[in-house]
Amino acid sequence: MLEPVLWLGPATLLILTMVVWPVIEMIRTSLTRVSSTGQSQGFAGVRNYTDLFAQGDLPGVLLRTLVWVVGVVTVTLVLSLGLAALLNSRFPGRRLVxxxxxxxxxxxxxxxxxxxxWMLNNFYGVVNRLLMDLGVLDAPVNWLAKPGLALAAMMGVAVFVSLPFTSFVLLAGLQSIPAEVYEAARVDGAGPVRGYLGITLPLLRPSLVVAAIINVINVFNSFPIIWAMTRGGPGFASDTTTTYLYKLAFDNQSVGESAAMAVVNFGLILAVVLVYLRFVRRQEDTT
Amino acid sequence: MKRHLACLAGGLSLALALTGCGKGSSSDSGGSDGRTIRFVAAKYDDDTQAYWTALIKDFESANPGYRVNLEVVDWEQMDSKVKTYVQTKQEPDILNYNKFSDFARDGLVHKAQDVVSPKVLTDFLPLFRQKAQYEGTQYGLPFISSARLFFYNKDIFAKAGIDRPPSTWAEVEAAAKKIKQAGYIGLGLPLGPEEAQAEFQIWAMNNGGGWTDASGKWAIDQQANVDTLTYLRKLTKDKVTQPNPETTNRKDVFNQFAQGRIGMLNGAVFMRKGFIDPVDEKLNYGVAPLPSKDGSTHKTLGVQDYLVAFKKGDGSNKAAVKKFLDFFYQKENAAEFVSTEGFLSVTKSAGEVLSSDSRDAAYYKPFVDALSDAEFAPTDDPAWAAVDGAVKQRIGTAVAGGDPAKVLGEIQKTAQKGD
Known part of the structure; x- marks a missing residue:
């Protein structure tokens, strides 16, 4: 009688305290008026939400978040496919690579x-030094002060830190494809391109889906890269929703509005996860 | 994961981030005996930690049984750290910060008279004591003060053929152009997040503008302020400032000035101690009043930091807090901090100790003189914290892509929301 409770209890408790409770607390805060020192001043209704949606910077921030997530994840996946293929082939020193x-x-x-x-710093950065010594630039470029360049640079760093995980997931996927399939294809006269498109990619699909989803969630929630490199600035010109909600709380002192942003953020992630679950279920149905 | 990120968020250096997380999770360090207190101090420069460590050691050996747990936090992380501590009810017993009024409004801090002796209370200079009040009651304990004056590099001025420091904005512009032609950065203009509010106020108040109108209501979008930003925008577009003022922090231009690459800028009293001397003690520079639009009157920006004592549940910390604060405000101790960090004194007794030391008197005199009628940021208004945050993020964009009137309008909206 008590056995199911014994098995399910700890996990349920964990989910309730670690997942459900913070979510409830977040939603509650987003409906509360909170003073700058964190004191609750009663129910606010949807005021935090109307304030949030009245922010002129919000559309830009949302659009940038989309560019950031799609851009970083796409480039990461493409590069990782190449890296995984490289690491899967035999060559001397593979272990080192x-x-x-x-x-x-x-x-x-x-x-x-x-x-x-620091490498991109206007005054002391090694990137400017190098490009000027090579004659590519005449004067130093303040890379992180120009919103477009800054975003590109930060996306570069985000790709750089996402590559290892993604490559290894895909490498594991590649190694699980049996060699006989390739042999059979070769006997049937398939070339390397046909083999890659017809066998490798379809059989790699489960790993690709896992890599893509985990990356989407990671990149969407990525805070340290943007915070350390530009602080979302100048102004809000390189913010994503994650850094923006932090600024709402800590710079604008509007904790309630920040919580509203967090709820929106949560909704977006939830939507992505639901799409993912649907996708996976359909895949399970077809196989 | 989220928690991890939040911890990383506050710290820009790994070490700080790690110690921050450690402290955060070690919960209440107040101790139940009422003899152990926690003190969060701001890091003014590399000597800060050493000063407090030594002072606390002296305090503990003079008062057996009492303990002070020190945490020194870099100014860049201070705002988010304080906010986290206060909102999660982990306030320190004593905090060294640049704001106090919203703590006072929400009843989180002790009145000044409850945590220092009457002798200390009357020792504060009236100018600073007045700025430490919320609705007529003193909550903040004046800690240090600073004044801003115009710094210029005499060697660069000579090379550019300028014979005296500029007094009007037109002269600033002309001088900046000449300096640029001589191959240096004309004017250092830090409108990045670190201290943009101070830089803006310096220019705005010398154009008859400011944060509020005559009746004390927020008037951030007033015409004088728009004109100020339009002027600064023109200097930026003419490329006589360092590139991208909107992302340049104050410490960047102070460093560049110390290295002799910038012709002139709005400097601060601690610049000599904190920036110039460590890089180049022989830098040939002069100090002049802050330039104003028409050159007739020159206003100075004063800055004051505070100590505040947080209330703890049963009030058991009050005795220990008072002991420690009285110890710090002994004139030798307070004077030593001020001279270690290169600031100006906020107490009469420490000021006397300092002015008896004639080596530095010549350098500090113009700052002390300027302070007597300096203007301050409205730190006694509880909405200031939000305005301050909005200005730091936004104001720089007005000299880059944004439109001055629109940027100021956005900040005005933030200010009124806080009322």
Missing amino acids: RWALIVPWASSVLMTALIWR
């Missing part, structure tokens, strides 16, 4: 972002 690929993963994201900030 595999180890080397782990390095960006093992080092702290914050450190990587900080190092890039």
Whole structure:
């Protein structure tokens, strides 16, 4: 009688305290008037939400979040496919290359972002030095001060730190494809391109889906890269929703509005996850 | 994961982030005996930690049984750290910060008279004591003060053929152009998040503008302020400032000035101690009043930081807090902090100790003189925290892509929301 409780209890408790409770608390805060020192001043209705949607910067922030997530995840997946294929083929020193690929993963994201900030610095940065010595630039470029360039640079760093994980997921996928399938294809006269498109990619699909979804969630919630490199600035010109909600709370002192943004953020992620579940279920049905 | 990110968020350096997380999770360090207090101090420069460590050691050996747990936080992380501590009810017993009024409004901090002796209370200079009040009651304990004056590099001025520091905005513009032609950065203009509110106020108040109108209502979008930003925008577009003022922090231009790459800028009293001397003690520079639009009157920006003592549930911390604060405000201790960090004194007794030391008197005198009729940021208004945050994020964009009137309008909206 009590046995199911014994088995399900700990997990349920964990989910309730670690997932459900914070979500309830977040939604409650988004409906509360909170003073700048964090004191609750009663029910606010939807005021935090109307304030949030009245912010002139919000559309830009949302659009940038989309560019950020789609851009980083797409580039990461394409590059990782190449890297995984490379690591799967036999060549001398492969073990070393595999180890080397782990390095960006093992080092702290914050450190990587900080190092890039200094490398791109207008006054002292090594990137400007190098490009000027090579004659590519005449004067130093303030990379992180121009919203477009800054976003591109940060996306570069985000791709860099996402590559190891993604490559290894795809590599694992590649290794699970039996060699006989390729042999059969070769006997039937398929070339390398046909083999890749007809066998490798379809059989790699489960790994690709996993890699894509985990990356989408990670990149969407990514905070340290943007915070360390530009702080979302100048103004709000390189913010994503994640850094924006932080600024609402800590710079604008509007905790309630920030909570409203967090609820919106949560909704967006939830939508992505639901699409994912649907996608996976359909895939299970077809196989 | 979320929690992890939030921890990383606050700290820009890994070390700070890690210690921050550690502290956060070690819960209440107040101790139940009422003899252990927690003190969060702001990091003014590399000497800050050493000063407090030594002072606390002296305090603990003079008062057996009492303990002070120190945490020194970099100014760049201070705002988010304080906010996190206060909102999660992990306030320190004593905090060294630049705001106090919203704590006072929400009844989180002790009145000044409850945590220092009457002797200390009357020792504060009236100018600073007055700025430490919320609705007529003093809550903040004046800690240090700073004044801003115009710094210029005499060698660069000579090379550019300028014979005296500019007094009007037109002269600033002309001088900046000449300096640029001589191959240096004309004017250092830091409108990045670190201290944009101070830089803006310096220019705005010397154009008859400011944060509020005559009746004390927020008037951030007033015409004088729009004109100020339009002027600064023109300097930026003429490329006589350092590139991208909107992302340049104050410490960046102070460093560049110390390295002799910038011709002139709005400097601060601690610049000599904190920036110039460590890089180049022989830098040939002068100090002048802040330039104004028409050159007739020159206003100075004063800055004051505070200590505040947070209330703890049963009030058991009050005795220990008072002991420690009285210890700090002993004139030798307070004077040593001020001279270690290169600031100006907020107490009579420490000021006397300092002015008896004639080595530095010549450098500090113009700042002390300017302070007597300096203007301050409205830190006694509880809405200031939100305005301050909005200005730091936004104001720089007015000299880059944004439109001055629109940017100021956005900030005005934030200010009124906080009322």
